[in-house]
Amino acid sequence: MKIRELHGRGWPVFSFEFFPPKTDEGAKQLMATVADLQEVWKPDFVSVTYGAGGSTRERTIDIVARLQRDLRINTMAHLTCVGTSRDELAQVVDRLMEAGVQNILALRGDPPKEADGSVAAAFQPRADGFAHATDLIAYLSQRAHLSVGGASYPEGHVESTDHEDDLRWTIQKVQNGAQFLVTQLFFDVEVYFAHVARLRAAGVKVPIIPGIMPITNVAQVQRFTQLCGASIPPDLAARMERVKDDPGLVMATGIEHAIRQCRKLLEGGAPGLHFYTLNKSYATRAILAAVRRD
Secondary structure, X not given: OOHHHHOOOOOOEEEEEEOOOOOHHHHHHHHHHHHHHHHHHOOOEEEEOOOHHHXXXXXXXXXXXXXXXXXXXXXXXXXXXXXXXXXXXXXXXXHHHHOOOOEEEEEOOOOOEOOOOOEOOOOOOOOOOOOOHHHHHHHHOOOOOOEEEEEEOOOOXXXXXXXHHHHHHHHHHHHOOOOEEEEEEOOOHHHHHHHHHHHHHOOOOOOEEEEEOOOOOHHHHHHHHHHHOOOOOHHXXXXXXXXXXXXXXXXXXXXXXHHHHHHHHHHOOOOEEEEEOOOOOHHHHHHHHHHOOO
């Protein structure tokens, strides 16, 4: 089922995001995790990420196809244009569609890393490829059988000069055919609502799905937020600092914050919740148990 058809039915859309494992054993474990989540929580769709520079392309295609075919779960594949030609992208899209996948989240992707492991200073597109997610969205939108989504950034993309610059790019994604948007992670619901208000004022009407990442590891979330430009509210940062040496308390504190966050988002009219699971189900389970019981 196309994600654009899931919205507007009168109830929130819940979804989970996973990344493709590096090993066959990891893939087997992921399939078991998703099957378990599917049995209990029945997500409206699940998504699978695409490694930097398409490094996990084959595993992404394989996992998405198996989820769609074997578990009969509605899936969304991530697709990036970094280091990929138009012909290569066309082949990937054809394979996904042959597997029954109807939904794609179109992303530019991160610049490739230098030899020393550092991130390249600037993204350099291939001459026979696409330079921006907006270009990829326009290309994919020509496929009538696909539902295409894009990313949005409540606190601005790290490469945007300001909120207005970021807003223009996001609007362009919708004008080029994005039928829904999934946000970058954030921890302050007011940041999300302000982001939605700016887009709505600019005429954007598509669903803007909040991306939720429960904090389960302090060092990990600090690394993620530094990379993507998201911020941790001072009060939450202080609480995490106090419990950072106790994994159990970190988990409990992160889940508690995410539950409050999710409740406020749904009460405020968010169209659903998209959980960045990091291939772990415990935190997501605990949050859903609280939110869906309300």
